[in-house]
Amino acid sequence: MRRSWPESVPSDQPRISAHRPPRTAVLIFTQMRSGSSFVGELFNQHPDVFYVFEPLWALKNHPNKTHDVSGAEQLRLLQGILACDFKNIVNVMPFYLNNKTFGASTKSKVLLKLCKSFKKLARNDSEPGLRCPIPEELVAEVLGRACRTRRFTVIKTIRLANISDLAPIERDLDLDLRVVHLVRDPRGTIASRLALRHHRKDNVTTFSDDDIDEGEVEGLCESILRNLKNATTVGHYTLLRFEDVAASPVEQMRKLHKSLGLPLHKAVYRWIRGNTNASGPGRAPFSTRRRSKERVGGWRFALSFAQVNMIQEKCRQTMSLLGYRHVRSAEELVDASIELY
DSSP: OOOOOOOOGGGGGGEEEEEEOOOEEEEEETTTTHHHHHOOOHHHHHHTTEEEEEEETTHHHHOOOOSSOOOHHHHHHHHHHTTTTGGGGGTHHHHHHHHHTTOOOGOOHHHHHHHHHHHHHOOTTOOOTTTOOOOOOOHHHHHHHHTSSSSEEEEEEEEOOOOGGHHHHHSSSSSSEEEEEEEEHHHHHHHHHHHTTTTOTTTTTOOGGGGHHHHHHHHHHHHHHHHHGGGGGEEHHHHEEHHHHHHHHHHHHHHHHHHTTOOOOOOHHHHHHHHBBBOOSSSOTTTTHHHHHHHHGGGGGTSSSHHHHHHHHHHHHHHHTTOOOOOOSSHHHTTTTTTOO
């Protein structure tokens, strides 16, 4: 007999109102080390948001290696999640939810609560030791129900190369799709990537000239520039600079939520207050808890002027379009009184 949704689980979910407005789907589109985990949390904390962290990771890392990580497969996965329709992606979601190295189910408040609910049920036929023991035949139903009981779906991804790939979602699905294009000063992004590779704190560490790959710098800025130019391919587009969010998280959160039609909630304010003034040396590289204002300018003390100058030359047009000011000397680089944004 086909098992149904356990009655103990939906009691934790918001109730659906017959008079709720149409569903809104939000995709945070960005590059690696651009502050997207921080920005994603501004949505993850909201009780009316079904938040999914980096779902495209599951395609590339799936153990059976049968999934095509090109555009079509990526689009199918994103479409299913954004539309709360998991029937055609159910073969990917159990791996995504249960992989202990990636820990996707711990990065979403909604998914974490669901997984904990099934752990409490202690079903005899659940595989022991699973991080998220939702039976595979129930995955589509369970995730779809939890998604639909919230008005907003939000996906955060660094693994989609072209913003124009999202056009079919807006065209083919009955969704109010909103794309938030998150950008960061390429000097900060490169310094943060170096810190991650070297397992260091990017606001106190210096790097040798050989550490920076000029091809990576060019690729980063060309990608940002290309997607800025292709922004018109998606209907509802918001450009968001990480530096603005880090410097004024409450103000930027208010503006962003208003533009998306997402009502403000005190849980988001609480998270901002508790996670933008962190101290101590034990910050993990993917942590969202940090001194946000210091985070903005940490690269100024991690990179040499020669390194910064190289990035500025290769990213001149991108930085100009985004309003990032160049530094002109080693003295100006470390003078924190000089505003670069």
